[in-house]
Amino acid sequence: xxxxxxxxxxxxxxxxxxxxxxxxxxxxxxxxxxxxxxxxxxxxxxxxxxxxxxxxxxxxxxxxxxxxxxxxxxxxxxxxxxxxxxxxxxxxxxxxxxxxxxxxxxxxxxxxxxxxxxxxxxxxxxxxxxxxxxxxxxxxxxxxxxxxxxxxxxxxxxxxxxxxxxxxxxxxxxxxxxxxxxxxxxxxxxxxxxxxxxxxxxxxxxxxxxxxxxxxxxxxxxxxxxxxxxxxxxxxxxxxxxxxxxxxxxxxxxxxxx
Numbered sequence: 135x136x137x138x139x140x141x142x143x144x145x146x147x148x149x150x151x152x153x154x155x156x157x158x159x160x161x162x163x164x165x166x167x168x169x170x171x172x173x174x175x176x177x178x179x180x181x182x183x184x185x186x187x188x189x190x191x192x193x194x195x196x197x198x199x200x201x202x203x204x205x206x207x208x209x210x211x212x213x214x215x216x217x218x219x220x221x222x223x224x225x226x227x228x229x230x231x232x233x234x235x236x237x238x239x240x241x242x243x244x245x246x247x248x249x250x251x252x253x254x255x256x257x258x259x260x261x262x263x264x265x266x267x268x269x270x271x272x273x274x275x276x277x278x279x280x281x282x283x284x285x286x287x288x289x290x291x292x293x294x295x296x297x298x299x300x301x302x303x304x305x306x307x308x309x310x311x312x313x314x315x316x317x318x319x320x321x322x323x324x325x326x327x328x329x330x331x332x333x334x335x336x337x338x339x340x341x342x343x344x345x346x347x348x349x350x351x352x353x354x355x356x357x358x359x360x361x362x363x364x365x366x367x368x369x370x371x372x373x374x375x376x377x378x379x380x381x382x383x384x385x386x387x388x389x390x391x392x
Contacts, residue, residue, distance in 0.1 A: 136310065138231060140303050143293060150227035151295045154238050155306040159314060162285040166195040167383065169278060169287065173316045174199045174379075178272050180242050181382075194235055195280040198242060199313075201272035205243075208268030214252040215245060215269035222273065228292075238279060238290050243271035263339065263369070276309045278317075289313050339369045 136157050138146070143153050161169070170181045176199065183195040203222065207215045219241050246268045250256055279288040291306040293299075340348070345368065352364040374381070 136307055137233060140300060143295070143303050144299055146229045147295050147299055150229040152226045152228040153293045153295060154228075154231050154234060154290050155293050155303065155310065156231075156234065156238075156279075156288045156290040157307075157310050157314065158286050158288050159317070160285065161280060161287040164280075164287070164317070166197060166280050167386075168321060169280060169317060170197050170379070171321045172319060173197060173278065173313050176200050178204055180272065180274070182242065191282055193281065193283050194237075195282070196237065196242075196274075196277055197280065198272065198274040198277035200276070201242075202275040203273035205241075205271045205273075206267040206269065208246075208248070208266075212268070215249060215271060216252075219271055234288065234290065235279060238288075239274050239277060239292055241271045242274050243269065245269045276313065278313065287317070289317075335372070337371045340366075 136155055138153070138155065143155070146153055166181055166183050170179070173179075174197075178201050179197075179199040181195065181197050184192045205215065205218050205222070207213055207218065222241075246266075248258070248268050251258060276291040279290060281288070289310045291309040293302040293306040295302055345366065348366050352361070352366065355361045355364070
C-alpha cells in the first residue's frame, strides 16, 4: 500500500507541486549496509548514518541512489554551490506528509573547505591539491528511510505535480517498487580488493620536518594573539584496489562517524 493514496494526492495538488509518496516494508533482517549494497546503482549514491552521544545509533539512516540531478562546482565552474542549490529548490513547493521524518529527500553531498571563500573574504588556493570538485550535491528524489526503532524501511519517491497527477503518482510508485524488488534480492558479491602489491608505501603531503615547522609557526601565531587554535592536517595516501564502500565499512567499525 502506498501513502498517500492517489485520491489524497489529487486533493493535495492545490497545496504544492511536490508530494512524497512512500511504501513501508519490514526490515528486521536488514542493516543499512546490506540495504545500500542491494539498491545502489550507477556513479552516485549515498548512505547517511550517525550516532547520538557517541554510543547510540540515531533513529534513522538514509540510503539514496540514482539522483535526479547532480550539481558540481569548481575548476571551470567557480560559483557559490548554495546559490545553485537554492535555485533548484525554488522550483519546488513541497507538501508535508504525516509519517515521514523531517528529511525524506533533498540535496546530499559535500562542500570542500575551499567553498568557504564564497561566504567569507578569503584568498583562493594557488592550486588544487586534489583533482576533485569544490562541491558535489545530489538531488535525492527517491530514497530509503531506515527506521532503527520500528525496524522498518519507508521507500520514498516524490511525485512531481507539474502535469498529469495520475501519471506522476504512477511514476513515483514504479520507482518505489523498483527499490523494493532490489531489497528483496540477494546481495551481489563484491571483490574485497586489497593494498596494491608492491605499491603499499604511504605517502604524505608533509615531511616530518615541515610538520614540526608548522607546529612551531602556529605556536608563534597563538602567542602573538593572531589565532586561538589551529588544526594542522596531514593527508596520508596509499594505493588500493578496495572499493570506497569497503573502506567506509572498515572505518565504520572503528569510528561510527568516519
